[in-house]
Amino acid sequence: MDDRDVGSTETDESPPETPSAEPPNDVDLRLAEAEDRWRRAAADLDNTRKRAARELALAREAERARAASVFLPVVDGLDDAVAYARTVNEALAEGMESIREQAIAALERLGYPRIDEVGVPFDPRIHEVVSVVEKGDSPPRTVVAVARLGFGSPERLLRPAGVVVTAAEG
Incomplete structure (x- = not known):
């Protein structure tokens, strides 16, 4: 037995792998390429989700504005009707004013x-x-x-x- 073997224990474990200077093999290249494509696809999906959310918010806002704009002639007509009713019957004018306020409150609930x-x-x-x-x-x-x-x-x-x-x- 030589002096180098004294006190050492041998194991069947191989030494930890160190990065080799060998060029990557075909499997490693394909794996890296697939991983890159997967990351790009995930980023594209995330961008698509964000764009769809923005477009949905814009569509909701446009629909809200369109629905609210339908009320404008009603409010204007009620304004005119209340003004006329005040000359005829104050109780009628108060009832119409109440309906006018409900229409205005609906516009306010729509965000206007x-x-x-x-x-x-x-x-x-x-x-x-x-x-x-x-x-x-x-x-x-x-x-x-x-x-x-x-x-x-x-x-x-x-x-x-x-x-x-x-x-x-x-």
Whole structure:
């Protein structure tokens, strides 16, 4: 027995594999190629899911706007009917006003709040000028009356409010 064998125990285990300098064989190349194709397909699927979700959200928003726009003539007609009913019968006008408010609430539930504030600065994103009056007590370009209700917000406008504003200075 030589000195190198003293105190050592031999095992049947082979030494850990070290990366070889050999070129990869055909199986390794095919495996890497298949793995790359799988990763690309998974990324394509993820992109398709995201695109479909965006398109669905846009389609829902467009349908919501289309459904809400159907209510606009109803609200306008109820406005006219309430104004006429006030000249004929106040109780009838109150009942019609209640129905008008229900129609407006339906638009608000669809995500289009009413635009009817008076005394606020004119905002071209949500207002449409239908008339201009002299300044009077209000600052220039102030909404003094709402001729037609508007619905929405600057980001999601269904219809701008038709407003009467004070004249600008100059």
